[in-house]
Amino acid sequence: MPNAPKTPHxxxxxxxxxxxxxxxxxxxxxxDRGTVIKDLIAWYLRRPGAKLPTRPQAKE
Structure with missing residues (x-):
């Protein structure tokens, strides 16, 4: 089946x-946004090896 993602929407x-x-x-x-969101969730849940994603520079 084409376009069968591993995780549900x-x-x-x-x-x-x-x-x-x-x-x-x-x-x-x-x-991309999805990766940032998944990284934040993994860190929040204290998954082994999870790290916070790098934050962008502040807006001026």
Whole structure:
């Protein structure tokens, strides 16, 4: 079956501004929003080897 992801789709409510800023920040660091979110969840749940993702530079 084509396009059969390993994990199910989940829905969360996030403001349009935060969603757009997350895309910009993740892309600028060569990543994507999904990876940042999964990394944060793994760290929050204290999964073995999990580390916080690198934060983007602050807006000026």
């Amino acid at each position: 989940r829905s969360v409510r996030i403001s349009d501004e935060d969603w757009a800023d997350l895309l910009t920040a993740a892309t600028n660091q060569g990543g």
